[in-house]
Amino acid sequence: MEFLVASAIGVLTAAGLYLVLRFRSFPVILGISMLSYAVNVFLFATGRLAVDLPPVLSDDATAYTDPLPQALVLTAIVISFGMTAVVVLLALGAYLSARTDAVDIGLDDQEADT
């Protein structure tokens, strides 16, 4: 299971980074979403991987899984969800007002604007 989780994080991160480096807004947003999935799984794993264990106190439990990373992941999911919504709208706004979805602002753009 450790290998599965670790390789999933690795693949998601690699794919995310590749997409981020595409420099067009849609792939970049996809890439950032992938990175945030990767980080969510990573955070989840920081409390050690444990299966079928209760996170909070109960009388008949012999061992526990760490509840804190789960709370952290929940926070991170909410934040990244909101951020993705913001960045999609922003990318749309940039595309509609500038008629280009290039993330990079090149030299020729600067001269065109001045």
Added chain:
Amino acid sequence: MNHWIIAPVVLPALMAAVIVLAMRHHQGLQRIFSLGACTALVAIAIGLFVESASGRIGVYELGNWPAPFGIVLVLDRLSALMVLITSVLAFIVVLYAIGSDWDARGHHFHALFQFQLMGICGAFLTGDAFNLFVFFEVLLIASYGLMIHGGGGRRFRAGLQYVLYNLLGSTLFLFALGTLYAVTGTLNMADLAVRVAELPANDTALLRVGAMLLLLVFAIKAALLPLHFWLPETYAEAPAPVAALFAIMTKVGAYAILRMYTLVFGPDAAVTGELTGPWFLIAALVTLGVGMIGVLGASKLGRLAAFSAIGSMGTLLIAISVFTPETTQAALYYMIHSTIAGAMMFLVVDLVRERRGAAADALVPAPAMAQHGLLAALFFGAAIASAGMPPLSGFIGKLLILDAVRVSEHVWLIWSVILATTLVAVLGFAQAGSKIFWKTTEPEAPATAEDTPAADDPAPTAAATMPRLPLVATGALLAASVLLSVFAGPVTGFLGETADQLYNSEIYVSGVLGAR
């Protein structure tokens, strides 16, 4: 438990909600309440500042959960100082925004502004690393909205870049926090400090990775080279009051570096003490160099101001990177100064932009603008402050830094870089100033040129229609810089105590963990 500690977070949060829910169609009410909230924030910040001056660590346990199980807000000298700077800057910036009608060029300026203040104050006050992340996100998401306030294609594109860059930074932040949590099992900063010190020396590879990732995140916020790419475009394109408020945002990164790398990964922590090493200093030196060369090479005043912000961050990070109480004292003084000077520069640039019409802030000769002399004087003041020339506070700040870094083994390198870049900056500002304020072209001659009464008519009327309040706000920043140099003695005295408190991290740790 002192409940005032949480007031700088709660007050802007409530005010933002009230503004957006109850008075979204009433510009006048929004202004009154926003200004009122900023005034109250200044008062609260002064109160907290006075309290922290006693040297006692104030701890606020959220939900009355004791540290390290619950989140705590911690008030020490450094955080009180940062909250005070933020509130004063916010007050002046809101005055400017109201006076220049910037807040009416889009929706929800004041609500976003209050949310941003909430995030900044929270980031300064929190004593929990994950809570620091949350407040970073709060201030960032508000800043995304503020950044594109007023709209426009170019601003949208710069805003998109800014958002994407910071989203990557946030992801990195989470990776860093996850790593730290996996190693230490805690995210409370004081508890982290204890656990890191206890860690066996041969078991620290992961911890060092985490510490390094964290430094990268804060370096992004602080615009340390080569992670500064988001800054020039963002600051140059952001609305002026927003850019002026952003002057404190890079300082959030610097603050976080200071906090984490004195408290948790302090210079005498065995496992991570030498981690930042000389490369952090080198990066800061390069930041300063690139910033000031950018000042010299900028083709627009907006970009000039942005690069001067990078340069000032470079100077600040040089002083921070040496990690001794004396250099930190100098760094804190320079931090106050560069917040004021950076904000003033952005406001002056906007004043110029508003008055020059089509030429805007491009460094090309154009007809003399309204209130030409006054603006030239303000620009002169801002330039002197930013470059670090006497008599304003930049000079004292740089002098303190030059004096304090004598303990570093790289002292000659630091001295030569700081002095050379100061010269470059002086050249850059002088060149920009002379292009805009001296090389004025003749105004487009009106058809009735021989009509002398009409000729001197336009300037006074144009000056009369220009609002006064933005000038007052900019002047207030200039006055703050003057006051900072006049009262340099008492200020550095306090900052010395602040630095001592930072480097005696056991005071902080026992203050937080002993408060059970």
